[in-house]
Amino acid sequence: MPDPNFGEHVDLSTFSQILEMDDEDHDFSKPLVDNFFEQAEETFVQMDHALSAQDLERLSSLGHFLKGSSATLGFSLIRDSCQVIQQYGSHLNVDGSREEDAAVCLGKIREALTDVKVHTAELKEKMNEFFELE
Amino acid sequence: MQLPSPADSGDASPLPPPLDGNLLIDLSPLPTMVLSPSCCITRVSNRFLDSWAVTREDCVGQQLLSFIDRQLHPAGSAAILYISATIDAAVAARAERTTKQITTINATSWRARVLPIFNGAELLATVLEWQEGSAPLIEEEIVRPGLSTDEAFRILVQAVKDYAIFLLDTSGHIASWNRGAELLKGYRREEIIGKHFSVFYGTDDLAVRKPELELEICLREGRVEDEGWRYKKDGTRFWANVIITAVYKDGVHVGFGKVTRDLTERKTSESRLIAAYEESEKLKSDFLANMSHEIRTPMHGMLSACSLLLDTALTDRQKDIVYIMDESGQVLLQVINDILDYSKLASGSFSITSDIVGITSVITSVVRSVQTTMRSPVHFELFLAPELPKSVQGDPLRYRQIVHNLVNNAGKFTERGHIRIQASVQSEDEDSYVVLTEVTDTGIGIPDAGSANLFTPFTQFDATTTKRFKGTGLGLSIAKSLAELMGGRIGYRPNPERQGSIFWFTARFKKIKSLEQINAWKNNYSRGEDVHQLALGSPSPELVAELGRAASTKSLLLAEDNIINQKVMIGMLRSIGFKNVALAANGAEAVKMVRGKPAAYDMVLMDINMPILDGHKASVQIREAGIRVPIVAMTAYALKGDKERCLEHGMDDYIPKPVQKQYLIKVLCQWLLTEKDYR
Numbered sequence: 039m040p041d042p043n044f045g046e047h048v049d050l051s052t053f054s055q056i057l058e059m060d061d062e063d064h065d066f067s068k069p070l071v072d073n074f075f076e077q078a079e080e081t082f083v084q085m086d087h088a089l090s091a092q093d094l095e096r097l098s099s100l101g102h103f104l105k106g107s108s109a110t111l112g113f114s115l116i117r118d119s120c121q122v123i124q125q126y127g128s129h130l131n132v133d134g135s136r137e138e139d140a141a142v143c144l145g146k147i148r149e150a151l152t153d154v155k156v157h158t159a160e161l162k163e164k165m166n167e168f169f170e171l172e
Numbered sequence: 173m174q175l176p177s178p179a180d181s182g183d184a185s186p187l188p189p190p191l192d193g194n195l196l197i198d199l200s201p202l203p204t205m206v207l208s209p210s211c212c213i214t215r216v217s218n219r220f221l222d223s224w225a226v227t228r229e230d231c232v233g234q235q236l237l238s239f240i241d242r243q244l245h246p247a248g249s250a251a252i253l254y255i256s257a258t259i260d261a262a263v264a265a266r267a268e269r270t271t272k273q274i275t276t277i278n279a280t281s282w283r284a285r286v287l288p289i290f291n292g293a294e295l296l297a298t299v300l301e302w303q304e305g306s307a308p309l310i311e312e313e314i315v316r317p318g319l320s321t322d323e324a325f326r327i328l329v330q331a332v333k334d335y336a337i338f339l340l341d342t343s344g345h346i347a348s349w350n351r352g353a354e355l356l357k358g359y360r361r362e363e364i365i366g367k368h369f370s371v372f373y374g375t376d377d378l379a380v381r382k383p384e385l386e387l388e389i390c391l392r393e394g395r396v397e398d399e400g401w402r403y404k405k406d407g408t409r410f411w412a413n414v415i416i417t418a419v420y421k422d423g424v425h426v427g428f429g430k431v432t433r434d435l436t437e438r439k440t441s442e443s444r445l446i447a448a449y450e451e452s453e454k455l456k457s458d459f460l461a462n463m464s465h466e467i468r469t470p471m472h473g474m475l476s477a478c479s480l481l482l483d484t485a486l487t488d489r490q491k492d493i494v495y496i497m498d499e500s501g502q503v504l505l506q507v508i509n510d511i512l513d514y515s516k517l518a519s520g521s522f523s524i525t526s527d528i529v530g531i532t533s534v535i536t537s538v539v540r541s542v543q544t545t546m547r548s549p550v551h552f553e554l555f556l557a558p559e560l561p562k563s564v565q566g567d568p569l570r571y572r573q574i575v576h577n578l579v580n581n582a583g584k585f586t587e588r589g590h591i592r593i594q595a596s597v598q599s600e601d602e603d604s605y606v607v608l609t610e611v612t613d614t615g616i617g618i619p620d621a622g623s624a625n626l627f628t629p630f631t632q633f634d635a636t637t638t639k640r641f642k643g644t645g646l647g648l649s650i651a652k653s654l655a656e657l658m659g660g661r662i663g664y665r666p667n668p669e670r671q672g673s674i675f676w677f678t679a680r681f682k683k684i685k686s687l688e689q690i691n692a693w694k695n696n697y698s699r700g701e702d703v704h705q706l707a708l709g710s711p712s713p714e715l716v717a718e719l720g721r722a723a724s725t726k727s728l729l730l731a732e733d734n735i736i737n738q739k740v741m742i743g744m745l746r747s748i749g750f751k752n753v754a755l756a757a758n759g760a761e762a763v764k765m766v767r768g769k770p771a772a773y774d775m776v777l778m779d780i781n782m783p784i785l786d787g788h789k790a791s792v793q794i795r796e797a798g799i800r801v802p803i804v805a806m807t808a809y810a811l812k813g814d815k816e817r818c819l820e821h822g823m824d825d826y827i828p829k830p831v832q833k834q835y836l837i838k839v840l841c842q843w844l845l846t847e848k849d850y851r
Contacts, residue, residue: 052830055832055833059740059743066743070739070740070743073735077734077736103733106737106808107735107736107737109808109829110736110829110830111736111740112830130544134543136547138491138495
């Protein structure tokens with residue numbers, strides 16, 4: 039049973055599936071998690087660019103993209119922030135209603151992007167701890 | 173006045189005073205009339221007044237001819253002229269003359285003896301003595317019998333122009349010919365008399381001996397009636413109604429009587445009427461269609477421009493104004509569509525097309541589109557019954573129209589709470605389903621007074637808030653007509669749980685026989701459409717073991733754009749036993765690989781959201797190439813019914829993301845072990 043220290047960051051049942059695929063010494067899951075954080079950093083850079091260009095469509099598809107991989111690994115908080123970015127990038131509030139005001143959308147995305155970077159940094163630390171301890 | 177007797181007068185007594193000539197007239201035993209030289213009636217006898225049943229005022233002082241004219245029967249008869257002519261003749265000859273008979277309105281006949289009174293050369297007066305005539309005699313002895321002679325009937329028949337009436341002898345040769353026959357058949361009397369009547373029939377009828385048969389039947393039954401083609405002298409044909417009667421005289425069969433009517437005119441005028449009607453209907457609907465196209469095109473232009481404008485940098489005030497333009501345009505477009513639909517429905521020229529309907533995908537798509545236009549915090553719920561058929565035969569556009577109308581209305585009138593859409597199979601028979609669709613909301617509801625007229629056109633129950641709740645008032649009535657056209661009904665009841673409404677409708681859909689196989693598969697597949705539900709029970713260990721053994725021989729294609737997901741999937745598949753897993757980074761690559769090696773893969777695992785070509789489109793392209801490899805979709809969509817949408821695009825199954833291993837195993841077992849190889 040993985041370290042419950044992850045708190046809300048990780049959905050344990052999903053993440054444990056990943057761990058189950060390890061043969062020994064986390065030979066599968068560790069590189070995968072590292073790979074994910076790389077992907078996340080690259081995506082954040084692209085999101086920053088898109089944000090200053092006010093390109094909502096691009097922001098939405100980037101959000102969707104990172105949401106996919108974070109969901110696969112069970113990284114819930116990151117996934118949730120990406121969902122917010124995806125929604126507002128498509129002029130949608132989180133409840134599905136339409137948000138026409140681009141400025142509002144961009145504002146929400148900016149917030150979510152800040153959040154997700156924070157979540158990612160936190161989780162990266164926790165993951166490093168986890169893999170070092172194991 | 174007493175005349176003195178001759179014995180009384182010895183010597184030459186004076187002559188008695190002359191008789192009053194007027195008295196002579198008045199008291200005459202004959203109906204007498206005195207005319208001035210200008211034929212004005214100056215005096216009439218009492219007898220005249222009695223027998224003519226008139227008063228002195230009616231005649232004295234009147235012109236003779238005017239008076240007579242008023243008394244004549246029949247009115248306007250030329251008898252006046254006779255009387256006038258006789259009087260002239262009498263005056264010219266200075267001798268008596270007698271007029272011809274005239275008949276008066278009290279049904280009496282009169283002749284007048286005309287006596288011109290001359291004094292020297294001067295005509296003093298004309299005296300008319302009237303005598304009752306012997307007209308009845310003429311009537312009884314000549315006129316009536318004359319009418320019953322054969323000659324009279326012959327003249328009658330001869331004169332008829334609209335019907336061919338003629339006689340045949342006992343062997344069918346033509347014995348008489350009337351004007352109508354001439355006109356209708358084109359033969360003159362001289363050229364047709366003596367010919368056999370079969371000359372009017374066409375070759376088909378002659379081949380079956382129709383003319384002879386008709387005469388035989390006629391002799392047996394006394395009469396025969398027939399409709400068919402007959403031919404004129406010039407070879408043209410007409411549609412005839414023919415009646416033949418057997419004619420007997422003194423018990424002996426002497427021939428046949430035939431009456432032929434031309435019905436072609438009636439038929440052609442019928443079909444002309446119908447054609448004219450249809451043409452006017454077509455013109456009307458063409459006009460409507462053209463007009464609506466003419467209106468819709470600039471409407472769309474305007475709406476596109478509005479939405480482009482909204483994408484530019486605008487001040488808040490400008491934005492508000494553009495929203496108003498956009499919204500108004502949307503409403504206007506809806507009004508035009510409603511008008512067109514309504515008029516088509518009203519004229520009965522609306523047709524329901526037959527196509528494939530994906531009930532669940534229509535509903536989910538409608539919900540999505542309504543959701544995006546709503547600003548209030550209302551949430552949507554979908555309850556799609558498990559036994560709903562995946563695809564049925566019906567009109568998807570019209571089904572969608574009704575669902576959209578109801579869901580949109582719910583959205584308009586609901587500020588908080590939820591809108592729930594339920595679809596279920598109400599009844600089923602051998603070749604059709606009746607599907608019940610219900611839209612429940614927690615909105616403002618409908619007052620009792622308004623519920624009676626909900627589906628009547630142009631009634632919106634709350635007239636005071638028409639500005640808030642935009643619409644034509646046609647939507648529900650169109651929905652009603654459409655539902656009825658689809659063999660169903662529509663209705664409303666109040667939400668029993670809390671304030672709000674339930675709008676429901678039924679529609680009949682035909683079953684698609686060719687999908688029986690898929691339905692059979694569906695029965696094998698686990699029930700329950702909850703996409704968040706994990707695999708219902710794990711597959712048996714035996715099956716899992718078998719899968720593990722089979723896996724090494726199987727070749728899979730994984731289409732997934734996110735490298736993390738790729739790695740996880742490959743890891744999972746490898747742990748099950750799969751060694752040959754090919755990778756495609758987007759839909760286009762996947763299509764290329766499958767089409768490049770059509771029989772290479774046992775299964776394709778297809779992500780939906782991929783760049784360049786998404787999973788749905790890629791599946792369609794693979795199917796279009798005739799390749800029936802099992803395709804399993806992997807998608808993170810949350811709404812129920814997405815599975816159905818995948819299936820409609822040609823995919824065979826669907827796994828929700830993030831992928832759960834047990835679920836994956838179940839699907840792999842299904843498609844690799846239990847299903848027959850597609851090759």
